Amino acid sequence: MKTILKAIFALLMGVATVWSYKVPDIAQFQAPGFARIFLWHFPCPMLFTFLLLSASWFSIRIFQRITLKPFAFGPETNAEAKAKWDIRAVACMELSYIYALLTMATGVLFSEIQWGAWWSWDPRQTSFLIVLLIYAAYFALRFAYVDPAKKAAHSAAYGLLALLPTLFLEFKFPRLPQIEQLSLHPTDSILAGKIKGEYAQCVILILVLFAIMTVYLYNLRVRAGFAEIELEKYYGNLETNGSDPTPTGVVRPVSLSE
Amino acid sequence: MRSMSGLVTGFLFSAVTVFAISFASLNTKLSGTVVAGMLWVALLFSAASSLPRTFLAEEEMGTADLLRLVARPHAVFWGKALFNIFQCVVTSTLLSILYLGFTSAAVPIPWLFGLSLFAGCVSLAGAVTLCGAIAAQAANRAMLAAAIAVPLLLPLVAIGVGGMRTSLGDGALSSGGSASAIGLIGYAVATLATGPYIFAAVWKT
Amino acid sequence: MLKVDRLGKKYSGRWIFRGLTFELGQGDRLVILGRNGSGKSTLLRTIAGLTDKTEGTVTLPDGDPRHMLGLCALEQSVYAQLTVEEHLELTADLRGCPARIEELLEKIDLAYARDVLASHLSTGMKARLKLAMAIQANPVALLLDEPGAGLDEAGRNLVARITAEQAERGCLVVATNDPIERRLANLELELAV
Numbered sequence: 001m002k003t004i005l006k007a008i009f010a011l012l013m014g015v016a017t018v019w020s021y022k023v024p025d026i027a028q029f030q031a032p033g034f035a036r037i038f039l040w041h042f043p044c045p046m047l048f049t050f051l052l053l054s055a056s057w058f059s060i061r062i063f064q065r066i067t068l069k070p071f072a073f074g075p076e077t078n079a080e081a082k083a084k085w086d087i088r089a090v091a092c093m094e095l096s097y098i099y100a101l102l103t104m105a106t107g108v109l110f111s112e113i114q115w116g117a118w119w120s121w122d123p124r125q126t127s128f129l130i131v132l133l134i135y136a137a138y139f140a141l142r143f144a145y146v147d148p149a150k151k152a153a154h155s156a157a158y159g160l161l162a163l164l165p166t167l168f169l170e171f172k173f174p175r176l177p178q179i180e181q182l183s184l185h186p187t188d189s190i191l192a193g194k195i196k197g198e199y200a201q202c203v204i205l206i207l208v209l210f211a212i213m214t215v216y217l218y219n220l221r222v223r224a225g226f227a228e229i230e231l232e233k234y235y236g237n238l239e240t241n242g243s244d245p246t247p248t249g250v251v252r253p254v255s256l257s258e
Numbered sequence: 259m260r261s262m263s264g265l266v267t268g269f270l271f272s273a274v275t276v277f278a279i280s281f282a283s284l285n286t287k288l289s290g291t292v293v294a295g296m297l298w299v300a301l302l303f304s305a306a307s308s309l310p311r312t313f314l315a316e317e318e319m320g321t322a323d324l325l326r327l328v329a330r331p332h333a334v335f336w337g338k339a340l341f342n343i344f345q346c347v348v349t350s351t352l353l354s355i356l357y358l359g360f361t362s363a364a365v366p367i368p369w370l371f372g373l374s375l376f377a378g379c380v381s382l383a384g385a386v387t388l389c390g391a392i393a394a395q396a397a398n399r400a401m402l403a404a405a406i407a408v409p410l411l412l413p414l415v416a417i418g419v420g421g422m423r424t425s426l427g428d429g430a431l432s433s434g435g436s437a438s439a440i441g442l443i444g445y446a447v448a449t450l451a452t453g454p455y456i457f458a459a460v461w462k463t
Numbered sequence: 464m465l466k467v468d469r470l471g472k473k474y475s476g477r478w479i480f481r482g483l484t485f486e487l488g489q490g491d492r493l494v495i496l497g498r499n500g501s502g503k504s505t506l507l508r509t510i511a512g513l514t515d516k517t518e519g520t521v522t523l524p525d526g527d528p529r530h531m532l533g534l535c536a537l538e539q540s541v542y543a544q545l546t547v548e549e550h551l552e553l554t555a556d557l558r559g560c561p562a563r564i565e566e567l568l569e570k571i572d573l574a575y576a577r578d579v580l581a582s583h584l585s586t587g588m589k590a591r592l593k594l595a596m597a598i599q600a601n602p603v604a605l606l607l608d609e610p611g612a613g614l615d616e617a618g619r620n621l622v623a624r625i626t627a628e629q630a631e632r633g634c635l636v637v638a639t640n641d642p643i644e645r646r647l648a649n650l651e652l653e654l655a656v
Binding site: 063127130133134136137138140141144145149150153154156157158160161162164165168169173176178 | 392396406410413414420448463
C-alpha cells in the first residue's frame with residue numbers, strides 16, 4: 001500500500017514538473033519563461049511559516065512540561081515527555097530551515113533573471129536573509145548545549161523569542177510604506193486574484209505535493225527521534241538491570257556517632 | 259552589583275565606535291538616515307557585547323547556583339533587566355550626545371529622537387538580557403550570546419532607524435516616523451511581558 | 464520531611480544514579496558516600512532542584528522551597544564585591560525571610576569580619592559564610608556537600624554544632640568521604656560508580 005502511495009506521489013510530482021513548463025506565461029514578468037521558478041518558490045515560504053508556527057507550538061509544550069515554579073519538585077517525572085516534544089520541535093525547525101534555504105535559492109535565481117543581479121538588496125530578500133541568520137543562531141545554540149534537557153529548554157526559549165521578529169520580518173517589514181516603495185518583489189498573489197487560471201492551479205498542486213512530502217519527512221524524523229529515545233532507554237535499562245531498576249545506592253542505618 | 263565595569267566598558271566600546279564612524283565620514287554631510295543607521299549599529303553592538311555579561315558573569319563566578327537557591331526567577335529577571343535598561347539608557351544617551359556633536363546633525367523632532375532612543379534601549383536591554391540567560395550555561399557563552407542576540411535585534415534596528423531618521427529630518431512623521439515609535443514601544447512591551455516566563459523556563463533547567 | 468522516590472539522573476547516555484528511594488524524618492542525618500565521580504554532588508544538586516532529574520520525584524513539606532531547603536556546596540561561590548553582612552542581607556531579601564545577621568554571625572564566628580569583602584575572605588571563612596546562608600531560613604532539609612573541606616578544627620566543630628541543631632529542626636543530608644563527617648550521620652547511602 002505504502003509503495004503504491006509513493007508511486008502515485010512520484011507520478012504526481014512528475015506531472016507537476018512537466019506542467020510547470022507547459023502553463024502559459026504571465027506577461028508582467030521581464031522574462032516570463034524563466035519566471036516559472038515562481039511556481040516552485042511560492043510554496044517554500046508558506047511551508048516555512050507553517051513549520052515555524054508548529055515548532056513554536058511544540059516549544060510551548062516543552063515549557064508546559066517544565067514546571068515554572070521556582071523549584072522543580074513535582075509529582076511526576078517529565079524528562080521523556082519533554083524530550084519527545086523537543087524532537088517534534090526540532091523536526092519542524094530542520095524542515096523549516098530547508099524550506100527557508102529553498103526560498104532563498106529560488107529567490108536569488110529569480111532575482112538574477114528578472115532584476116539583473118543575484119543580490120539587489122530588495123527589502124524582501126534582505127529581511128529573509130535576516131530570518132535565515134536568526135534560525136542559523138537557533139542551530140548554533142543547540143550545538144552549544146550537550147545536556148538534552150538544557151538543549152531542549154534553551155533552544156525552545158530562543159525559538160519563541162525569535163518568533164515575533166521573524167513574523168515581523170516576513171509579513172510586516174516588506175509592507176511598511178517607506179519600504180514597500182523600494183521593493184522590486186512582485187506583490188501579486190493568488191489571494192489578490194492576479195495569478196489565476198492554470199498558473200494558480202499548478203502552484204497549488206506543487207504546494208499540496210510539497211505539504212505531503214513535508215508531513216512524510218516530519219513523521220520520518222520524529223519516528224527516528226523516538227526510536228533513539230527507546231534505544232537509549234533499552235540500553236539504560238540494561239545498564240541498571242532492566243526496566244525495574246535496582247537502586248544504584250543502598251540506604252542503611254549506622255550506629256550514632258558518640 | 260557594585261561593579262561599574264560593564265557600564266564603563268559598554269560606553270568605551272560605543273564611544274570608540276562612534277568616533278570611528280564619525281572619522282570615516284570626515285567632511286561629509288550625512289543624511290538623517292545615515293546618521294540614524296550608524297547610531298543604531300553602534301547601539302546594537304554595544305548592547306550585544308556588554309549587556310549579556312550580567313548573566314554570563316554569574317555563571318563564570320559560580321554564583322548562579324546561589325541565586326537559583328534563594329531567588330524567584332521573576333525577581334532575577336527583573337533585577338537583571340532593569341540593571342541592563344539603566345546601563346543601556348545611560349550609555350546610549352552619552353553616545354548620542356557625542357555622536358550628534360561629532361556629526362553636527364540637527365534634530366528637528368527631539369521628542370521622537372528621545373522616544374526612539376528610550377524605547378529602543380528598553381527593547382534592546384530586554385531582548386539581550388534573555389539572550390544572555392539563554393546562552394549563559396553553554397560552553398562558549400560569550401560568543402554565543404552575541405551570535406544569537408545580533409540577528410534577533412536586526413528587526414528592532416530596522417524599526418529604530420525608521421523612527422530616528424524621521425526625528426533627524428528624513429521623512430515625515432506620518433510616513434512611518436510615528437509608526438516606528440509605536441513599533442519600538444510594542445517591541446519593548448512584548449519583550450518585557452513575555453521575558454519573565456521564558457526566563458523562568460530556562461533558569462532552572 | 465524529605466522524600467525521594469525512584470530518583471534517577473542520566474547524563475550523556477549514562478545513569479549517574481537510578482532508583483534511589485528514601486524518606487527522612489525529623490532527626491534523620493543521612494550521609495552519602497561514594498568514590499569520586501559516583502554522583503554525590505549531582506544527587507544533592509538534583510534534590511535541591513539545581514539539576515533536572517531524569518526520573519523520580521523529590522517531595523518536601525508544603526511551603527516555599529526556598530525556606531524549606533538549604534544547600535551548602537563546595538563549588539558554590541560568593542560575590543567577591545559584597546561584604547559578609549551584605550551577603551546575609553541579600554539572601555534574606557531574595558528569600559523573603561528574616562536576615563538574623565547578628566545571630567548568624569555569632570554562630571559562624573564571623574562577627575569580626577562582617578564588613579570584610581568576600582574577595583578578602585579565606586577559604587574557611589567563605590565556607591562559614593555559605594553555611595550561614597544555607598541555614599538562614601531555618602530549613603527543614605539541609606544539604607551539605609563536603610562541609611568540612613577547607614575548615615580548621617574550630618570550623619569542623621561548627622559543622623558538628625550546626626548538624627546537631629538541624630537534626631532537632633528537621634533532617635540533614637551530607638555528601639562526604641571524610642570519616643569524621645561520616646560520624647555525624649545515623650543513616651548511610653553508598654553510591655556505586
